[in-house]
Amino acid sequence: MSDLLERLRGRGWRMTSQRRVVAEVLDGEHVHLTADEVHARAARRLPEISRATVYNTLGELVSLGEVLEVATDGRAKRYDPNAHHPHHHLVCSGCGTIRDVHPTNDPLADLPVEERFGFTVSEAEVTYRGLCPDCA
Amino acid sequence: MSDLLERLRGRGWRMTSQRRVVAEVLDGEHVHLTADEVHARAARRLPEISRATVYNTLGELVSLGEVLEVATDGRAKRYDPNAHHPHHHLVCSGCGTIRDVHPTNDPLADLPVEERFGFTVSEAEVTYRGLCPDCA
DNA sequence: TCCTACGATCGACTGAGTCCAAGTCAAGAA
DNA sequence: TTCTTGACTTGGACTCAGTCGATCGTAGGA
16 A cells, blocks of 8 residues: 555645545455544544545545445445456445455446447446345 | 336235325336435425425335335435336436446356355346436 | 324434635745 | 745534434225
C-alpha cells in the first residue's frame, strides 16, 4: 500500500496525516469496510479525525480509481482497495461478508448488441449471492 | 398486472385501495421506480396514501417474490415488477435510467468451485453500466 | 349489519451521507 | 529557517431514505 501513497503523491496529492491513515486502513486482500468502519479504525490511530474527512478522502480515492465503491444492498457502501485487479463480488445474504472472486468469463461479451438499447456499455459487474459457511 | 392482483388475493392478501393502487403503479415493462416515485404516483390517484404504507406494501410484494428490489448505487432502491422473467440490468451512469437486459450466458456457471470459498451460491446478478443515447 | 383482526396513518426516529463556515497546516518560495 | 497561501480538516447542522410504534380505520366473514 505504500506504493499507493507514492502514486498519490505523484499525482500532486497533498499528503496529510488524515489521508495517510485512511489509505493505510484500506490495505490488504478482501478488505471491504464501510465508511464508518474506516473512520473507527482511522480514529484508533488519529483520534481527532472527523467523519467528513473520511468521506472526503474515500471519495477522492474512488475518483482517482484507487479504491472501488461497492453497494451490495441498501445498506452502507463498502470500499474495496483491490481496484487494480479486476474482480467481482460474492456476498453472504446472511451476514453481509464479501469475498473477491474471479469468474472464468467476462459478462460484457454476453450482452448482444440488440440488448444494449443504444447504450455505450463500458462495464459489467457481477454480484454473486449465497450463504457463507458460517451462515449456511 | 390484474393477474398480479388475482395472485395476491389467491394468497389471502387482504385487498385494500392502497395496495391496489401501489400494485397498479408497478405495471409495465422497464418500470424501475423508487419508493418515493411510487408514492408520488399512487398519491395522484389516492391523495391520502402515506409513505409508510407504500414502504410496507413494497416490502410485502418483494417478500412474496412479485417485485424485485434493485439497489444500483448508493441512492434509493428501485422496484422492478418484472420478477417472473429472469433478467439483469443496464444502468446509465449519467442519468440513472435502467433497462432490463438478457445476456446470452448464465454467470453462475462461470464461478469455479475454488472461487466459492465454501459459500452456497444461489444467485448471480449482473449490472451493466454505460451511457444511454441521451447522455453519450 | 356488526365485529374485529389486519392494515393504514402520522410523526418521530435512525443511519448514511453531504454541506458549509471557520480554523489549520503542508509544502513551495524566499 | 520562516513565511505564505490555498488546499485540507473540523464539527455540527442538514438531507434523504427508510423504519417503528401507537392509534385509528375498514375489509370481509358471521
